[in-house]
Amino acid sequence: MIDRELLELLVCPQCKQDLDYDRQADELICRHDALAYPIRDDIPVMLVDEARRMADD
Numbered sequence: 001m002i003d004r005e006l007l008e009l010l011v012c013p014q015c016k017q018d019l020d021y022d023r024q025a026d027e028l029i030c031r032h033d034a035l036a037y038p039i040r041d042d043i044p045v046m047l048v049d050e051a052r053r054m055a056d057d
Helices: 004-009
Strands: 020-022 027-030 035-040
Touching: none
Parallel strands: none
Antiparallel strands: 020 027, 027 035
């Protein structure tokens, strides 16, 4: 689980918007860019190249 204080500091590296934490998928979600940043070993991977493009629903 990601630390709440850390989550408040993190923003999307591409657009600088706030991120939402998806606990089930263990990802940080940028709704603006439709990107999901993985969290590996409790460390957010904040690289655009590593982000998953979210499907348009």
